[in-house]
Amino acid sequence: MPHFRIETNVPKSKIPPDFVIKAVPVLAKALGKPESYCVVSVIPDLPMSFGGTTEPCAIANLMSIGALGVEQNKKHAKVLFELVEKELGVSNDRMYITFQDEPTGNVGFKGTTFHSIFG
Numbered sequence: 001m002p003h004f005r006i007e008t009n010v011p012k013s014k015i016p017p018d019f020v021i022k023a024v025p026v027l028a029k030a031l032g033k034p035e036s037y038c039v040v041s042v043i044p045d046l047p048m049s050f051g052g053t054t055e056p057c058a059i060a061n062l063m064s065i066g067a068l069g070v071e072q073n074k075k076h077a078k079v080l081f082e083l084v085e086k087e088l089g090v091s092n093d094r095m096y097i098t099f100q101d102e103p104t105g106n107v108g109f110k111g112t113t114f115h116s117i118f119g
Helices: 019-031 070-088 114-118
Strands: 003-008 039-043 058-064 095-101
Touching: 003 070, 019 039, 019 070, 058 070, 070 095
Parallel strands: 003 039, 058 095
Antiparallel strands: 003 058
């Protein structure tokens, strides 16, 4: 159920082919969630400006059911900013991450919602 979505102006050719695979265990560990539920996606090649320049930049969203909060998000931000900077070359001052804590009834899976699965 956790989804880390990155939208960036970084060209697809500069995104390591294994980035999304390498990012899943990082996300799972940070959130304490099973890797089998984690999704990482990258939308490259977007026309994007951050601070008036088109140097590499990104916006990202981390959606999860739980495991988010004021103190937790600080830890998640550290890990995710480091990952994106190392792998995609986007410096931590050229990206925003929004954190979205969804209730179980708002996330569907296997033809139902996590509310039905987890109670």
